[in-house]
Amino acid sequence: MDFEQPLPREVKVIDSVSLFRLEEQAVDLRLSQRLDPAWVRANAAPDGTHYLWPTLWHSLSHRPDVPRQVRCELLITLRAGDRVLSLLDVIPDDFTPLPRVTSREEGMQVRRLLDQAPSVREWLLREGEGPDRL
Template structure:
């Protein structure tokens, strides 16, 4: 592995179809940071612009068949115009060809939006739709029914520092 490989220093700009494909790929590979593609498709603005900002390299030592990934901060534009932040693990071969932000000003704006945007979990809690609705509409990977961890804790009264849990669907 190329442990000395520097982190890409570019912000990528993607449309909703590309975001959906990246989330599907992360689910197919069972990468650690991902949202349920069904939630992404249902909640992102169809003509929205989304951004990926590489944060660190991630690897899965217990799964040597899976290449190292870029763990990216993801800024998502929702249907109502809200913006939320999540994390997404992306393979370098999928990241490299994506279009990049072309101006310094846009990059600075994305950085500021990422600093202010609530996480998907925080946004869901603010929606105050009740725990049953949250569990059905949350960005939890469908594989949770197979015993894998959920990406968000979807209980009504969350502790200050919630841990991922099995949704047990």
């Protein structure tokens, strides 16, 4: 992939099956930003809508065999309807084909939700669970 390529400017909307797959792949590739897939499966709404907002390119210079990744802010809809913020590194071949939000208004709404959502760590602390649950 061309290192001069601009960061994707598409907000992606994903279902829970896609979220689980992306988290599992991030673990398999030992990417830097990811959650424990077991935690995601236990807490993400099975029929929820989740969003990826690209923030920067990331690469593992010590592991040239791993393609660079799009580091995304990840908005997860939880089973109880809460939303939490995390980060997720996604390789471009997986990011590009994901469906994108359909309008500027939807994208702006996602940005507001991202700005207001507690991090997974903050949510765990608020729920009385330690961040070691990840």
